[in-house]
Amino acid sequence: MSDDTGIQKLNHRESTRVEDVDAHDPANQQPTGTGAAAGAGGQSGGLSERQAYAYNALDPTAMTSTKPWELEIRSKRLKVLAWVVVAVVMAVHIFMGAVVDIAYTGASITPIDKWAFVGVGIIISVLGYLAFTRPRVRANADGVEVRNIIGTRFYPWAVIYGLSFPQGSRMARLELPEFEYVPLWAVQAADGAGVVRAVADFRELEAKYMPQD
Structure with missing residues (x-):
């Protein structure tokens, strides 16, 4: 009986010693917090689709790309519209400045x-020109950067479902998870053949880099 008790105590001590060694072995320790997230990302090749989308939604400047851009799209029609805005605004303000003192009003x-x-016309013209020439879409191996009249966002390919151009729409849109999308002001239907080439070039990169699952 005493022999059995001694063997049990010995086995218990050996088991405890092995557990202590494993617990202090760095190779057996599991990463926690940010390290765990980084480790998981490293094993899976990056953030999951949901993680990347949520991360980018919280901080629009959190994601960007340092790789060379393979495609850049701008709207020629918007540039023409920008010059039209400049011409109209300046003509109106010059006319108002010229005729303001024709009739005496007491002032x-x-x-x-x-x-x-x-x-004032110059200020409005500059702001209008900058607003209408600002839209741009750039893409590379990492993802797509969308710059509209207001705001700039970068979307990794993992959260992109493709580029669509709904019938009757004036501009294309970038499809995202949860049935959301981003309008692409730089891809205007009014650009005609130019927008057809731009969409074709974008879809080449889409087929090359966008995950298939």
Whole structure:
């Protein structure tokens, strides 16, 4: 009986010693926190689709790419529209500055007041031009960067479901998970043959880099 008890105690001590060694062995320790997330990402080749989308949604500047861009799309029609806006705004403000003192209204109009109309027109024209020429779409092996009139976002290929151009729509859109999408102001239907080539070039990169699952 004492022999059995002694053997049990010996086995218990040996088991405890092995567990202590394993617990202190760095190779057997499991990463936690950020390290665990990084390890999981390394094993799977990157963040999961849901993780990447959630991460990018929380911080639009969190994701970007340092690789060379393989495709850049801008709208020629928007650039033409920008110049039209400049011409119309400047014409209106120059006309207002020229005729503001034709009829006496009781207020004293000075040359500074007349030139102020031109100055305001210049400011509005510059802002309008910058707004309409800002939209751009760039793509490379990492993902797609979308810059619209307001805001710039980068989307990795893991969260992209493709580029679509709904019938009757003025611009294309980038399809995302959960039935969401981002309008692509740089890809305008009004650009005609140019937008057809742009969509074809984008879909070549889409077929090359976008995950199939």
